[in-house]
Amino acid sequence: MDDTKFAIVVEQKLFGYYRVFAVKHCMCEDGKRRYARVTSEPDTFFSLPASVTVRGKSVSGFISLLQDGDYQFTAYTYGKNAHLLKGV
Numbered sequence: 001m002d003d004t005k006f007a008i009v010v011e012q013k014l015f016g017y018y019r020v021f022a023v024k025h026c027m028c029e030d031g032k033r034r035y036a037r038v039t040s041e042p043d044t045f046f047s048l049p050a051s052v053t054v055r056g057k058s059v060s061g062f063i064s065l066l067q068d069g070d071y072q073f074t075a076y077t078y079g080k081n082a083h084l085l086k087g088v
Helices: none
Strands: 008-014 017-027 033-038 047-054 057-065 071-075
Touching: 017 047, 033 071
Parallel strands: 017 071
Antiparallel strands: 008 017, 017 033, 033 047, 047 057, 057 071
């Protein structure tokens, strides 16, 4: 298991601007770090729509930046597989 303490942003320069495609080692609500894929363009300045894979199923949610500089994935509560991160 990888003991990375902070997330790693995967980005690419596209038409002169950097775009985030994914965040490696993104902290999830259950305390585990996972690979979070950005799924679409952000609709706010504070979060990125994304998804993670938990037990072979995709969980939709968003990535936000914490005050300590780390990234956190939060599942949408109305999502089909959101219960997989809650430990239910």
